[in-house]
Amino acid sequence: MEEKMSRCFAVIMAGGSGTRFWPESRKKNPKQLLNLFGGSKPLITQTLERLDGVVKQDDAIIVTGRIIRDGIRKALPGVPAGNILLEPVARNTAPCIGWAAVHVLKKDPAGVMAVLPADHHIADVGAFKKVVNTAIEAAGSGSIITVGINPSRPDTGYGYLRLGSEKSAGVREVEAFVEKPDASTAQKYLDAGNYAWNSGMFFFKAEKILAEIKTHMPDLHRGLMDIGAVAGTDEEAAVVEKVFPTLPEESIDYGIMEKASGICAVTGEFGWSDVGSWEAAWELAGKDDEGNSIQGECIVAGSKGCMLRSSSGKTVALVGLEDVVVVETGDALLVCRRTKSQDVKKVVNELKAQDRKDLL
Amino acid sequence: MEEKMSRCFAVIMAGGSGTRFWPESRKKNPKQLLNLFGGSKPLITQTLERLDGVVKQDDAIIVTGRIIRDGIRKALPGVPAGNILLEPVARNTAPCIGWAAVHVLKKDPAGVMAVLPADHHIADVGAFKKVVNTAIEAAGSGSIITVGINPSRPDTGYGYLRLGSEKSAGVREVEAFVEKPDASTAQKYLDAGNYAWNSGMFFFKAEKILAEIKTHMPDLHRGLMDIGAVAGTDEEAAVVEKVFPTLPEESIDYGIMEKASGICAVTGEFGWSDVGSWEAAWELAGKDDEGNSIQGECIVAGSKGCMLRSSSGKTVALVGLEDVVVVETGDALLVCRRTKSQDVKKVVNELKAQDRKDLL
Numbered sequence: 001m002e003e004k005m006s007r008c009f010a011v012i013m014a015g016g017s018g019t020r021f022w023p024e025s026r027k028k029n030p031k032q033l034l035n036l037f038g039g040s041k042p043l044i045t046q047t048l049e050r051l052d053g054v055v056k057q058d059d060a061i062i063v064t065g066r067i068i069r070d071g072i073r074k075a076l077p078g079v080p081a082g083n084i085l086l087e088p089v090a091r092n093t094a095p096c097i098g099w100a101a102v103h104v105l106k107k108d109p110a111g112v113m114a115v116l117p118a119d120h121h122i123a124d125v126g127a128f129k130k131v132v133n134t135a136i137e138a139a140g141s142g143s144i145i146t147v148g149i150n151p152s153r154p155d156t157g158y159g160y161l162r163l164g165s166e167k168s169a170g171v172r173e174v175e176a177f178v179e180k181p182d183a184s185t186a187q188k189y190l191d192a193g194n195y196a197w198n199s200g201m202f203f204f205k206a207e208k209i210l211a212e213i214k215t216h217m218p219d220l221h222r223g224l225m226d227i228g229a230v231a232g233t234d235e236e237a238a239v240v241e242k243v244f245p246t247l248p249e250e251s252i253d254y255g256i257m258e259k260a261s262g263i264c265a266v267t268g269e270f271g272w273s274d275v276g277s278w279e280a281a282w283e284l285a286g287k288d289d290e291g292n293s294i295q296g297e298c299i300v301a302g303s304k305g306c307m308l309r310s311s312s313g314k315t316v317a318l319v320g321l322e323d324v325v326v327v328e329t330g331d332a333l334l335v336c337r338r339t340k341s342q343d344v345k346k347v348v349n350e351l352k353a354q355d356r357k358d359l360l
Numbered sequence: 361m362e363e364k365m366s367r368c369f370a371v372i373m374a375g376g377s378g379t380r381f382w383p384e385s386r387k388k389n390p391k392q393l394l395n396l397f398g399g400s401k402p403l404i405t406q407t408l409e410r411l412d413g414v415v416k417q418d419d420a421i422i423v424t425g426r427i428i429r430d431g432i433r434k435a436l437p438g439v440p441a442g443n444i445l446l447e448p449v450a451r452n453t454a455p456c457i458g459w460a461a462v463h464v465l466k467k468d469p470a471g472v473m474a475v476l477p478a479d480h481h482i483a484d485v486g487a488f489k490k491v492v493n494t495a496i497e498a499a500g501s502g503s504i505i506t507v508g509i510n511p512s513r514p515d516t517g518y519g520y521l522r523l524g525s526e527k528s529a530g531v532r533e534v535e536a537f538v539e540k541p542d543a544s545t546a547q548k549y550l551d552a553g554n555y556a557w558n559s560g561m562f563f564f565k566a567e568k569i570l571a572e573i574k575t576h577m578p579d580l581h582r583g584l585m586d587i588g589a590v591a592g593t594d595e596e597a598a599v600v601e602k603v604f605p606t607l608p609e610e611s612i613d614y615g616i617m618e619k620a621s622g623i624c625a626v627t628g629e630f631g632w633s634d635v636g637s638w639e640a641a642w643e644l645a646g647k648d649d650e651g652n653s654i655q656g657e658c659i660v661a662g663s664k665g666c667m668l669r670s671s672s673g674k675t676v677a678l679v680g681l682e683d684v685v686v687v688e689t690g691d692a693l694l695v696c697r698r699t700k701s702q703d704v705k706k707v708v709n710e711l712k713a714q715d716r717k718d719l720l
Contacts, residue, residue: 320700
């Protein structure tokens with residue numbers, strides 16, 4: 001029996017450059033800094049606020065890119081500047097989490113890390129907190145914990161966890177991490193009942209994940225030890241500048257989770273979405289009786305299932321439309337069939353091909 | 361046999377306030393001043409240029425509203441200022457044509473008027489000119505001539521002319537003016553073969569139409585005589601200001617054409633359209649292989665049958681769309697299912713209800 005909960009640090013992975021929400025998302029203003037739902041706050045702000053009462057703002061560590069440092073400071077004014085770790089280059093999640101781990105270890109050798117993507121949506125914060133508390137407790141006992149989402153549909157856009165026996169109350173063994181399935185496989189997973197969506201959220205002690213990195217990714221571990229020796233000092237930036245680009249570019253899933261043994265999962269249902277497209281944003285947004293989500297001055301005539309986001313003050317009229325997304329910014333306008341919103345990346349690719357840095 | 365063609369005056373009816381092309385068309389910039397087809401000129405400019413070699417610019421009379429006087433001057437720099445008749449209020453086409461007639465009569469007692477809407481599209485100018493010459497000749501002999509379009513489809517959006525026997529080469533008797541039909545009636549007209557679309561273009565001598573007005577609209581005639589007494593003088597504006605609002609608000613079709621006897625028609629096929637909606641503008645516009653008509657900086661991804669008109673310099677992306685019209689101006693944006701573009705008037709009505717003068 002635990003005497004008290006371990007001290008928990010939030011490690012928020014905020015490196016994404018989010019091209020799927022163009023024209024709102026840009027290199028300097030990626031998805032995690034967007035307010036995708038009317039009246040709410042940037043996704044990264046929501047991510048940290050969800051842990052109120054569990055993690056102190058002083059114990060939040062943000063790993064991100066230099067280009068959005070100012071945006072992060074603005075979105076998270078309560079987080080100390082020294083807790084914002086700026087990657088000189090993006091090297092995927094394993095180096096990102098490893099770097100955060102050496103910081104946590106220095107602050108508290110017994111510290112637990114709650115590793116969270118910056119840009120997910122969670123509808124039921126109460127239910128989420130229950131999962132978090134279970135996960136922190138299990139992680140404090142030395143386990144590596146993933147968070148699984150009980151699937152509500154045969155989604156082909158997520159990776160899955162195959163779950164085994166219960167290890168303790170609410171904590172089940174993970175038998176395997178499985179890739180995004182095709183439609184019929186996804187249906188099988190749903191029918192089988194022992195699969196959960198891999199949410200990309202992890203809980204573990206810093207010392208535990210560093211031990212696993214030492215075993216499975218020794219090159220990464222050596223680089224992290226170099227950084228760890230100067231973590232929190234004036235020398236760190238220079239060492240990171242030199243070492244970070246040499247670290248293996250690898251995800252924590254592939255580099256550690258799929259190789260380590262004894263990984264467990266806490267599962268739940270708390271209205272989770274990774275908000276992967278304008279379509280997903282529409283699904284999560286408040287809508288009128290016609291299924292329209294309108295932000296900005298708008299006249300709607302005979303239209304349904306539409307989303308408008310206009311910040312220009314321009315009057316917009318939607319006439320006779322069904323399932324269309326309109327997003328207007330100062331320099332760009334997207335008009336997109338809602339169900340084709342994953343193709344926004346084609347627009348971004350075309351802008352890259354045209355070297356349109358002004359629009360990226 | 362005519363010794364020479366009568367002197368022909370163009371009377372261009374440019375009073376329309378065109379709400380169907382919002383957000384481009386506004387009270388101060390109605391349809392007749394728009395360039396609806398890439399690379400071309402305003403519709404009213406095209407209307408007059410089509411008569412090159414038939415009507416001198418000095419013999420063009422424009423009847424319009426005061427609010428667009430400057431726009432008309434700019435679109436028709438070759439037309440003398442004194443030939444632009446500014447209605448203090450719109451009273452439909454009979455007073456408009458009557459006022460022009462008293463001006464023509466003063467310039468040439470034998471003058472023929474070619475009365476033309478300012479905002480139609482004609483694809484085959486050569487074929488149109490042949491019709492015009494036939495119509496001028498017949499009008500010079502004292503006939504009232506309407507121009508009929510041989511119908512290519514059972515259109516329910518136009519009035520029809522029922523045609524009788526041939527009176528002279530290319531000139532047929534008009535047995536009746538018939539209202540816009542329903543779909544099955546339109547099909548009957550098409551099958552019958554002796555119906556033509558009423559184009560709204562008329563040819564007659566000024567003295568002839570004034571005589572018909574005297575017979576069928578004596579109130580209008582009295583008012584026109586008051587104006588005619590001072591036409592072309594400094595006093596005219598004041599007399600018009602007083603008299604014009606008292607004239608009967610009536611169309612030339614209802615007030616004269618449907619009542620006078622001996623009306624004839626010259627018919628033809630010259631790619632005529634009254635360009636009644638964004639849909640019609642799309643039909644007439646140049647399009648790429650996917651049926652898209654694009655004006656402005658645009659990235660098109662998997663879209664077809666669309667029209668974009670953007671003048672802001674903004675980059676527009678059209679993703680996964682079919683048959684959508686996007687029109688962007690400095691202060692407004694329309695996104696409309698192409699086949700619902702007649703519903704743009706609902707938007708304008710809503711703006712009127714909101715008293716949004718800035719957008720009307």
